[in-house]
Amino acid sequence: MKIKKNKIKILIVDDEDDITLSFKRILEIHGFEVDAFNDSKLALSKFKVNYYDIALLDIKMPYIDGFDLYKKIKEMDDNIKICFLTASEAYYQKFREKDYHELSRDLFIQKPIELEELLKRLAYLMK
Amino acid sequence: MNIAQSIQNNTLINKMVLTKTMIACPLMMTMHVNLWNVNAIKLKSLENKHDIGQSVECIIVMVQWITIFVYISLSALLPSFYIVVNIKQSKPFNTILYKKLICLHNFLDKMEEIGTAEGLEESTKTILNVLNNSTNSLLICADQYWPSVAIGIEVFNKGMFDLKKRNVKCRFITEVTKENIAFCKELLKIAAVHHLPGLKGNFAVNENEYIASATMKNLQLLSQVVYSNSKAVVEQHNFFFENLWDKSISATEKIDEIEKGIVPEIVAVIKNPLEIKNIYFDVLKSSVTEIMLILTTSTVFLSEENDGLMQSLIDASNRNVKIRIITPSFSNAKNEIDNLSQKNKIEVRRIESPFDAPINILVVDEKYSLIVELKNDTKQKFTEAVGSAIYSTSQPNVISFVTIFDTLWKQTELYEKLKDADNLKEEYIKKLRVADKAKDEFVNIAAHELRTPTQSILTFANLLKYDVNKNESIEAIYRNAKRLNVLIKNILDVTKIESNKLVLHQENFNINDLLTTVIKDYTRQLKKPTYKRRIKVYYTLQSEILGPDALIHADKERIIQVISNLLDNAIKFIEKDGLIRITLKISKGESPHANGYAEIIIKDSGSGISEEILPHLFSKFSTRSFQGTGLGLYISKNIIESHSGSMWAENNKDGKGATFSFRIPLIKTDLIQNSSGVSI
Numbered sequence: 001m002k003i004k005k006n007k008i009k010i011l012i013v014d015d016e017d018d019i020t021l022s023f024k025r026i027l028e029i030h031g032f033e034v035d036a037f038n039d040s041k042l043a044l045s046k047f048k049v050n051y052y053d054i055a056l057l058d059i060k061m062p063y064i065d066g067f068d069l070y071k072k073i074k075e076m077d078d079n080i081k082i083c084f085l086t087a088s089e090a091y092y093q094k095f096r097e098k099d100y101h102e103l104s105r106d107l108f109i110q111k112p113i114e115l116e117e118l119l120k121r122l123a124y125l126m127k
Numbered sequence: 128m129n130i131a132q133s134i135q136n137n138t139l140i141n142k143m144v145l146t147k148t149m150i151a152c153p154l155m156m157t158m159h160v161n162l163w164n165v166n167a168i169k170l171k172s173l174e175n176k177h178d179i180g181q182s183v184e185c186i187i188v189m190v191q192w193i194t195i196f197v198y199i200s201l202s203a204l205l206p207s208f209y210i211v212v213n214i215k216q217s218k219p220f221n222t223i224l225y226k227k228l229i230c231l232h233n234f235l236d237k238m239e240e241i242g243t244a245e246g247l248e249e250s251t252k253t254i255l256n257v258l259n260n261s262t263n264s265l266l267i268c269a270d271q272y273w274p275s276v277a278i279g280i281e282v283f284n285k286g287m288f289d290l291k292k293r294n295v296k297c298r299f300i301t302e303v304t305k306e307n308i309a310f311c312k313e314l315l316k317i318a319a320v321h322h323l324p325g326l327k328g329n330f331a332v333n334e335n336e337y338i339a340s341a342t343m344k345n346l347q348l349l350s351q352v353v354y355s356n357s358k359a360v361v362e363q364h365n366f367f368f369e370n371l372w373d374k375s376i377s378a379t380e381k382i383d384e385i386e387k388g389i390v391p392e393i394v395a396v397i398k399n400p401l402e403i404k405n406i407y408f409d410v411l412k413s414s415v416t417e418i419m420l421i422l423t424t425s426t427v428f429l430s431e432e433n434d435g436l437m438q439s440l441i442d443a444s445n446r447n448v449k450i451r452i453i454t455p456s457f458s459n460a461k462n463e464i465d466n467l468s469q470k471n472k473i474e475v476r477r478i479e480s481p482f483d484a485p486i487n488i489l490v491v492d493e494k495y496s497l498i499v500e501l502k503n504d505t506k507q508k509f510t511e512a513v514g515s516a517i518y519s520t521s522q523p524n525v526i527s528f529v530t531i532f533d534t535l536w537k538q539t540e541l542y543e544k545l546k547d548a549d550n551l552k553e554e555y556i557k558k559l560r561v562a563d564k565a566k567d568e569f570v571n572i573a574a575h576e577l578r579t580p581t582q583s584i585l586t587f588a589n590l591l592k593y594d595v596n597k598n599e600s601i602e603a604i605y606r607n608a609k610r611l612n613v614l615i616k617n618i619l620d621v622t623k624i625e626s627n628k629l630v631l632h633q634e635n636f637n638i639n640d641l642l643t644t645v646i647k648d649y650t651r652q653l654k655k656p657t658y659k660r661r662i663k664v665y666y667t668l669q670s671e672i673l674g675p676d677a678l679i680h681a682d683k684e685r686i687i688q689v690i691s692n693l694l695d696n697a698i699k700f701i702e703k704d705g706l707i708r709i710t711l712k713i714s715k716g717e718s719p720h721a722n723g724y725a726e727i728i729i730k731d732s733g734s735g736i737s738e739e740i741l742p743h744l745f746s747k748f749s750t751r752s753f754q755g756t757g758l759g760l761y762i763s764k765n766i767i768e769s770h771s772g773s774m775w776a777e778n779n780k781d782g783k784g785a786t787f788s789f790r791i792p793l794i795k796t797d798l799i800q801n802s803s804g805v806s807i
Contacts, residue, residue: 087579
């Protein structure tokens with residue numbers, strides 16, 4: 001049973017320190033509760049089942065890439081809403097075409113994204 | 128020659144004349160007896176009284192003939208009898224005998240004789256007589272040994288040259304060979320000589336006589352001669368001679384051919400497979416300059432049983448004969464031909480389109496051609512596989528085949544070029560694809576590298592509005608802006624390198640000083656409390672030269688760029704904690720005259736270089752990291768090379784991390800002394 005709290009809980013996994021740090025800071029200012037990881041392996045090992053509402057996952061990461069992380073998280077928590085962050089369009093296209101046809105384009109956030117747009121996308125995900 | 132002389136001389140001819148006389152006298156007697164018989168019958172019938180006188184006359188003549196027969200027979204058997212009964216001492220007898228002898232002589236002249244002279248002496252005498260008897264003409268047709276007999280044996284030599292002195296019109300037919308060429312040249316001084324290849328049999332005819340010999344040997348007298356003065360025989364052999372004369376060629380021409388090595392022109396159709404085989408290999412063995420061979424699909428020429436061809440070609444190649452072979456690309460003898468060509472100096476070209484006709488063409492030295500028709504290509508035996516062949520030494524023929532060969536050869540050349548062009552096209556297409564892929568990769572990497580810091584700058588700039596950790600945001604904005612700047616610089620550097628527009632602002636400086644400064648900056652950064660990883664940096668200087676000699680003439684900024692790039696890479700690939708060992712080696716150089724060099728070695732304990740990346744580590748866009756454009760090492764290597772240095776990399780032998788090194792020449796001592804304003 002999901003523990004509901006007032007704040008929307010977001011998990012951010014991105015191998016870029018500055019991305020995770022800046023997103024954590026700005027989203028926290030906007031009332032989200034954020035856990036951020038630069039290491040996808042660590043993120044997976046520390047993943048709290050039925051805790052997060054949204055996971056923002058970078059795609060191109062060492063060791064476990066965004067798609068593998070998505071699969072593993074979904075296995076543990078089917079209710080979590082997942083959105084991909086990507087700076088490389090070709091990379092996500094390649095993977096999407098290969099294994100993840102079920103993923104709609106709406107689930108991809110193209111970096112760089114303005115704050116207003118990011119907040120809109122998060123609101124949309126929570127509907 | 129008259130009979131009296133003949134008796135006196137007692138020569139062979141005389142003996143012959145006597146023999147004839149012995150035969151002639153009974154004939155004459157028989158004739159007169161018959162005549163007398165006719166007259167006697169007439170007398171009996173008393174038809175005409177005048178016939179009685181004729182019959183008596185006949186009897187008298189008959190008696191006279193008997194007397195002469197006896198006399199000559201006795202003269203022949205007992206020469207002394209002739210002396211005893213001297214015709215000069217007995218006038219009436221002399222008159223009668225003389226008249227009868229003249230009559231007999233005339234008769235004998237009309238009588239034809241055929242005989243054989245046996246033994247060396249008699250044969251020689253017969254020949255010499257014929258030579259001497261020749262007054263107007265002498266025709267001799269004899270085999271290749273005759274010139275040696277006619278010129279090489281003194282007695283005949285004299286007889287032959289006498290003919291010239293007597294202005295006897297002579298013509299000779301013989302076979303001119305390498306061996307008898309000197310004798311033939313002598314014969315040409317006497318008369319016109321013709322050459323008839325393979326001439327067999329020997330005969331000579333003058334106006335009235337014919338002699339022949341079945342056998343003749345080099346420089347040897349003849350042991351048997353057939354003689355005839357039969358008009359028919361003489362005429363027949365005159366006819367034979369004229370025919371042969373028309374079919375033969377001038378001996379001068381042949382001598383020229385032999386002396387200049389000219390091959391007589393032959394075009395022959397050969398149907399005997401064994402003969403074809405012999406000619407095939409003989410022609411190959413005789414090759415001096417070039418062999419042209421067009422092989423069809425046949426294995427027969429290269430089968431083990433017939434390895435003679437292979438061996439002949441190898442031998443010819445060893446004799447420095449140029450060998451060219453054209454064979455269809457699908458030939459079933461392809462491997463054998465390839466092996467032959469690899470081991471020897473034999474050029475082989477393949478032709479795509481198959482030959483319509485199952486033939487093999489061999490041209491040797493542009494003198495001989497042999498076109499062999501294959502009736503059954505599946506047969507392993509040469510003699511079973513070949514049908515017929517055309518062997519030719521005729522220049523127009525041979526040259527035609529040389530032209531055919533050359534045309535095909537050029538065709539294969541064009542075909543090869545076309546194939547090469549196709550391959551080149553394929554290669555270019557492949558390269559273009561690789562370049563295209565690399566370009567796409569670069570666009571992706573560049574896009575990622577542009578977007579990531581931009582995202583950070585955007586978000587941190589937003590954060591500045593909220594008055595939270597402002598310094599942290601400003602630092603992050605600065606850091607990411609710098610990252611963007613590096614990316615832009617790298618892209619510009621690559622453009623400069625590719626268009627050869629990389630400008631170096633070189634100066635003399637101490638590499639040790641520079642390296643120490645850069646390392647200190649890095650160490651300061653790595654030791655910051657905010658830095659999450661623990662990376663230790665060690666620096667060692669190993670110098671073979673003391674003092675200020677570690678000077679290089681280089682672009683300081685570019686060298687810093689290279690060192691920073693290598694250190695950044697080392698740090699990037701150290702996952703968490705680790706160490707970087709930096710060594711500067713100052714070397715005098717490997718030889719006394721060689722320049723010294725500075726070698727910078729940066730060894731890290733990181734993840735090492737993946738096997739996949741290693742072969743093209745210094746190529747553009749070669750990256751394994753999740754950050755970076757893959758341009759850094761490409762630029763660094765080019766910077767070092769533009770300083771006449773070199774750069775290389777390898778994984779550490781202990782399996783942990785990699786070592787990147789570069790070497791840059793030290794400046795010469797005299798250059799150091801001459802350079803002004805250099806602070807050391």
